[in-house]
Amino acid sequence: MNTHKAFLLGLALLGTSLVKAQFAMDAYKAVFTAPPQHVPTTKTPDAPLAGNGDIGITMGGTPDKLCFYIGKNDFWRAYPVYPGGIALPGGLDISIDELRGASYYAEQLPGSAEIAAKFSTSRCELKLSAWVAATDNKVIIELESDKAVTVRLRLWAAEGNTSITAHGIDKVMWVSRSFENTELLRWPTHVALALNSNTDKLSLTPGRKMQLVVSAYTNHDTPDWKKKAITEAGKVTESVIGQLRKEHHTWWDNFWKQSHINIGDSYFEKYYYQSQYLFACSSREGKFAPGIWGPFVTRDEAAWGGDYHLNYNYQAPYWASFSSNHISLTDNFDQPLLDYMEAGRKHAQELLNCRGIYYPVGIGPKGLCTAMWPLTPEEMLDKYATRENTIDGGYKFLGQKINAVFSVGNMLMRYYSTYDEAYARKVYPYLVACADFWEDYLSLENGRYVIRMDHFNEVMPNKRNGGVWRNRLGDFNSTLSLGLVRMLFQGVMDMSDFLSVDRMRQSRWKDILEKLSEYPLGIAEDGRQSLKNMERGPQNKDVQASGLNRVSIHGLILPGGVAGPVTDAGFNAILLDDVAHWVEKQREPNDWGNTSNNGIETCYPGAVRVGYPSDKILSYLKKRIEMNVYPNYWIVQGGGGIETFAAVPLTINEMLLQSYEDVIRVFPNWNSEKDASFENLRAYGAFLVTSTLKQGKIQGVTVISEKGRICKIENPWKGQAVLLMRKDKKTDVLYGEYLQIPTAVGERIELSLYTKP
Template sequence: MDIYKVFLLVLAFALNMTKIYSQQSMDQYKVIFTNPPQHVPTSKTPDAPIAGNGDIGVTMGGGPDSLRFYIGKNDFWRAYPVYPGGIALPGGLDILFKELKDASYYAEQLPGSAEIKATFSTKACQVHLSAWVAATANKIIIELRSDKKQIAHVRLWTVEGNGAITAHGNSPVTWVSRSFQTTKLLSWPTHIALAMNTEKDELILNPGETVRLVITVYTNHDTESWKNKAISEAIQVTDTFIKQLRWEHQTWWTNFWRLSHIDIGDTYFEKYYYQSQYLFACSSRKGKFAPGIWGPFITQDGAAWGGDYHLNYNYQAPYWASYSSNHICLTENFDQPLLDYMEAGRMFARKLLDCDGIYYPVGIGPKGLCTSMWPLTPEEMQEKYATRENTIDNGYKFLGQKINAVFSVGNMLMRYYSTYDKNYAQKIYPYLLACADFWEDYLTLEDGRYVIRMDHFNEVMPNKRNGGIWRDKLGDFNSTLSLGLVRMLFKGILDMSTFLAVDEVRHTHWSNILKKLSNYPIGVLDGRLSLKNMERGPQNKEVIASGLNRVSIHGLILPSGVMGPITDSVFNTILLGDVERWSHKQRIKGDWGNTLNNGIETCYPGAVRVGYPSDEILMHMKERIEMAVYPNSWIVQGGGGIETFAAVPLTINEMLLQSYEGVIRLFPNWNYQKDASFRGLRAYGAFLVTSSLKNGIIQNVDIISERGRLCKIENPWRNQSVQIVRDGKSAEILCGKWLQFPTIIGEKIELRVYTK
């Protein structure tokens, strides 16, 4: 055997061992189910074991004798402009075991191997199951083994009704299809086919043998030959093919988990940290449609809010932890729906507000779809909203808010500052520019300052609770949310246009807007300064201070990143005082920050950024998780769904590393009495950072510079001098509170305490 072949064998062995180690180390954070799911099917969050590849999602419902796998796909939409349009359920697979009646139920959701494993037992027999969605293909694999010969009945099915056209066949393999194509309101057609690698509806399980079911799933958004491709690939399935597919699957997930890592000595939060990242990786993927409110885990038609892209935080929030976790690949699909809607946004801005730029309603979908029109008839409007007026804002739900387009700029800037990817900046710059065009027109200069009128802190709409009367709630003046997001926009577009060397002629005006934009409104609460939601309310009424809350955080702290202890320490002290007040305002234990309905992914990392003690935050977060969480680690809230995936990872990342204020800060909000470490977290400036804390002292600081930008970091060792080591060679020595040094592309930098 020549040396090259030996090298390849050694390399293959090393890679295989790496995968095994990765799977084993990550699978320690598995979650266990000992009872069948209780909340499947549902219009909201399922409580079942789930798996996915960022496009296709599988939810395992039912009991041992009657399993039902619900198959969802992010691009299978009933493209209506009104509810009940939105994402739809393609279908699923039933597996029936007569011998498993009254069997015990045991299942695991494994983040390392990205699969569901289950064992169902009776006194007479035991069945083992594995289910996974191939990370690199449109395929679902279900493997079955039994210790006793028995027959399983299988049925591949699709959903009837809601205007869909369905078909099915069982030769040469079993297949079903569902299409939305002829309904009058449909904006564009959607077709899907599910094909399974058998024509039989009975499977014989012999002891010790593995039976594999492979379901291939394609839509017309994947390929024009969606049906033929699904069927032909199901025909071609072989054991060799499945082994190759599993290798690719394991490789993808191994590489995913290797991108970053944290160790905080707390297995409770580490489990939710990694399970949350697993759930989002199952929901979102480059080159695929972006996930809606419930991701691809749809278990019935009529998902709440159509499962759409809700633009006043629900759509944006699931991505927030991915930037600092160095999972940029999961954010690649975020921008496309927003770019696709720009033509409609320009029309709304001009027609409804006589402004340039873009103006978006609260809910959109893929391919330029609006999902959030008011009901099309006065009668439907009366039934749902207690008023016959269905022509509000030309029939579209803007809900009194002008910020729906600019809200997404927060995510765009988070990715831009984290990567300084020029191609990405060029892609999204037209969107930022269109937002700037709008706000240049919409802002009003009064008494030497720019003010914002009629952009509302909360959604304003008719409903049955207010008897259909809503106009008396209009009139917010200088909403904290609006002021923060607009400041974020103009700060960001100044940075990006400078980076791209475009539109320099507009810099003076943009800088002037930032300089003259109204201050954030502050009042007195409980004898101290506190934040107001807005400067004045409807009918020009004075508004009392009520403190920092979820909506204010969106404008000031996250995703905007325009306020913090470095940016404005005095104002940050006010916000910190407001967070301290949350403990006194809890209505019930666990509802710290009023996050039971919405906002766990906002309030907890927001509290970290203003400097509230980390141990207190984690204590409250644990109470909140225990208050409403499903066995699959999906933290549940009353409003949206997959945004809670960002809550734990983002909170912990912000405790270990912050950079949003232009300075890298290590363990900025962490109890130094607790050892912790992280590897590969991503900082603004396109830096990958690794560090550890032990016995109250930061041990190591390693930085990889992706773009060769100037690095500014808070001195990890306070007043001690620091030795910079560049690619293993000692370089300059720096001292002071803030250390600043140039880098080059691809350079590895180490920071060490300087000793003579």
């Protein structure tokens, strides 16, 4: 029996008990049999992980000298240049001499959202549980030994990098770390960690569990951040921990109830659920959005500052959450983008004489730009082989005008998935500001709108090119840009209609959509028609058609959503043929799509959407995962971090359900000979869809309509009549390739194959 079937059977047998339900989901656990080798790191840790979407813990070290690194999404060194960005608050060291040379066994449990470990020597056996309270700013570490041992504790704050640290004992141990009063700092950040102990040496006796609790607060949580951390640590009792555990289990139990899939493949199901666990540990409603490495920061100077990288890294981690019905995890996405609008308007006006907003490649929270060039010519020469540090006013745009629009894709995914009016009103000004910019920036030439000097790839000086880079400027009609601009204007028109605003502007937007240049095609080296990265390259040179790839997928498919088999079957056939030739272009034997550096969460679901066979995709995906993955199920790539959490869930979801082309398609790209089912996947139109495929036949489709919109669905039983049943048992028989079904708010409808009485 595969693990998902065991999970469902477990729920049926064990009833509603939250504790018992968590053990069923814990069947998808990750197992560690050796201490982590990549902790601390500036990139991806390979250790057991837990988190609550704000605070993350990374369990490093060896059994006798454990180190829990405590990261927090809102602890930033708010510099406009690297090495600013996300910083490490500190951690807790736990030392037990009797465990020197102990065996190592740990589990990362997605159901209970905890790290469970057991370390053994001839002198003692220690059991450990560590979790971050889902509803509070507390890390809980529980220790239990079969022999009397001494536990030495060190609560510490990371030091250096212009920070100020302090420590003390005020009934409990506490440490603090602050970034303040330095010349470049845009805003101060303070953090305090407090431990529910006033001594650094404790005795652990058999049969008695030791409960260590670290309370963590920043000035972004509360003005009384230090007092709050100390006070909360001092209030810890067994009953407090018991209540936190109850709330913790309830939160995670509700999270896992939001959707399910069963594909009869325990390998991919484990990655599916572990990936969602890791992202739920990284992102939470009402908290700062996660950067490139989420809250799993184990040292300062994280790669790329751990910032919000706007040309895909920031957006991609969220993509699977929309279709997986984990909408609350996406709630923090928009605020950094809205906070940067004032600066974005200045960039547009001062640098390009355009209205609207123009964003650099990297930003942070609270209106912070993280991506300025080094502030002196000497630093610039050292890092980028040129003294010219005033490129684009000193900001890293890297030749790209599209960074602000990239995030519109996520906003539209949430809007189309929920039709939440309050959300639409919140983000609509951002979409309009993007539209303002592109109304001004587009050029109408020979009856069509064209895009000049918005580059398909990043263009910048570096040591590899000797600081010479301007000869690489000049992209004309980048496929990335054409796709995202088309997405923008279609989206702003849809939202304008929904909110009944700006109707007078729609004629201009329609004109742009009608006259925007077509996606460039050409003849590939093997003589077939293929996609080009751009219509013409630098110095107005022709470019070879190189086919669909990660960057062009961003414009056309994810997050663009402007191409597909329903939208334009002929164009989609060209893209599908391009994907079929990826195997000939892979640079490494197991790297189909060339995603070792970036793009596993883009290329694999992109291939699904254009219709490449699912079995082949999964075969290639498994090889790519095994090429570089850590025991914590974090798929590793060179150019980014938590975006890989979306790779497996999004790929599977798109195989089971698609809706991005204004039509719901059930099992659109799944091998019909393989049984599969899904429950409450979210479709555009604010629909929750459930269906089962068994013995080659779709058994039925259930749709819950949240907003009472018309449900347009591709006939699941092609060429046959469909029986529609509503809640009141009223039935109707439907015919056709596409079924358009009026629904009411909250209504549940059921579709099945119609058989004549």
